[in-house]
Amino acid sequence: MKLALHDTPNLSLNPKTSLWKQTQKARVAFLYLLPSILLFSVFIFYPMFKTIYLSFFLTDQQGEAALFVGLDNYQDLLTSQSFHKSIKATLLFVLYTVPAGIIIALFLALMANEKLRGIGFFRVIYSSTMGISVAASSVVWLFLFHPSTGMFNRVLNLFGIAEIQWLLDPDWALFSVSVSTIWLNLGFSFLIILGGLQNIDEHLYESARIDGASYWYQLRRITIPMLSPTLFFIITISLINSFQTFGQIDILTKGGPSESTNLIVYSIYKDAFINYQFGTASAQAVVLFICVLLLTILQFKLGEKKVHYQ
Amino acid sequence: MLKKVELLNISKTYDRKQDVISSISVTIEPGEFFVLVGPSGCGKSTILRMIAGLEDITDGVIKIGEKEINDLPPSKRDLSMVFQNYALYPHLSVEENIIFGLHVKKISKSERKKRCSEAADMLGLGSYLQRKPRELSGGQRQRVALARAIVNQSPICLMDEPLSNLDAKLRAHMRSEIRQIQRHLGITMIYVTHDQVEAMTMGDRMMILHNGEIQQIGKPIDIYNRPANPFVATFIGSPPMNLVSCTNNWKTGEININNHLRFFIKPEDQPAVRNRQLTVGIRPEHILHSSNRLTNTIKMQVQVINVEVLGTETIFAFHLGGKEWLAKWNGQWRLSVNDIVPIEIDYNSICLFDKKTGGLIKAPAKIERHIIEQEVMI
Structure with a gap:
């Protein structure tokens, strides 16, 4: 009886406290999320929505929306020769850098995954490009590509081959920038793939060795399938990275010669901060965003069947 | 077809200073179920991996x-191996896993199918192949x-603690299943385990290892009855043999065990214990309830x-x-803590070891086992 009396007031708690109590877990969760919500809002969500908003306007010198033009910015883009060229250069650049970069990184990682004395040294060397800033390495590449004193042309000279205007010839510039980009991104891809390789159970290889499987057979039937989640991850990241390349373009070619390396992000930068056309720049950014989004969705749809998650 | 496996003075060292395996010599007979048993880190898996060719041999043949x-x-060694974590390929189906090795060996497709379904039937995997x-x-x-x-149909099969990831009930079931498969196929099995129950129940013979050295090789029951040293005596058998050092007045x-327990060594055993310090061992099941049925026993109250109480x-x-000593009595006994119980120990069931060298001086005599065997027969 005493118990019942004591219980009744507790059961009929006033609704306010009850709601406060009910939402306790949600509030704690929100508190944990708060830092990233804040950061994302300031640096991702606000700029993103502002970009979409601006893409429907013509802007003044300060980048303030001045005149609503609806989809005109997009229509201009679709008919612009320059934008077409930019799209083409970007796609070529992605095609040059992503597959080559990943295949080289995979090759290096396979070598660095062997258990040899002093292999740690090579692991450090191969992943070292992660620690170099885009700007610093681009300056180094600028020297390597220099038409008269650069290392590449000197080597060509040794073999009696005519000099190549690496960064000045429209036929070569995109290739040269791609080479430096592959080098620059190699460290990261290498490290991720090496991590994936080291996660593969050693016993699988031992079992295959007892069965007499050759190195290539093991690579094809065990390593690549077991590595597929890692490869899928690094392909996605590389693809997105490649679409967003900016730093090395700015330092090596500034989008030239004759717009041959005018990748889409550099084109956005030029429109916005050199020509002060924030409206068309925003429209380009939105197009890029949609392209990358579609590509990633497509990749997930196609890739999921080939990827073996444990 | 069946071949014996011979290890001659096998040694293994990783740093060229300390041996992890030292001078192991043993012959595993064709068709035998041979168990390598020992505590973790004793080198049993290393020996198995050396036989498999996964580990270099520092010395020996x-x-x-x-x-x-x-x-x-x-x-090229014509053997198969089962790993502790099974080492199944997670991206391949059960069927592909089973025939992986046959695929490598370029065995025809029809033969692969046949062998796969045979093996799957034998192990009841028929409905899981995909x-x-x-x-x-x-x-x-x-x-x-x-x-x-x-499916490899290799004459030699190596197993590295294959049951240690299973629960106790399944482990007991798989013990007998593996044993039956081995008998059925007539293959030579080399089986590594840390579990003395597996070693006792499965092996035709077993080798007990400790710190990379052979402690004893023999049939399980012989090892149980005549443990070569105190390590074997405590490792084989559950609960382990009770061991205690004692003073020995050889005149x-x-x-004399700490003045708690005194008994006399029989005259026929006396020459063997002369001038030696002794360790006394007694198996828990040899500590009996004092019933006055046996004469010439050592009696005391503890x-x-x-x-x-385990039921049986x-x-x-x-x-x-x-x-602290352990005693094991058959049946259910209503004992409670602090009870004083009368116990007796037959002199014949006592084990004596040399305290310095660890060597066995006197094993439990056979006479007591005869009593048990007769009881079983009645």
């Missing part, structure tokens, strides 16, 4: 048949690993400090000579 195989790659390993239970994965070892033949047997602990 391994022969299969009459052929030295030290430098042969694993695939599943992925992650969709199987632990016991089923274990069977896939077994099937993969069987009178009296043995105070119970812990009791475990009762294990209780008591202090004697500064050590």
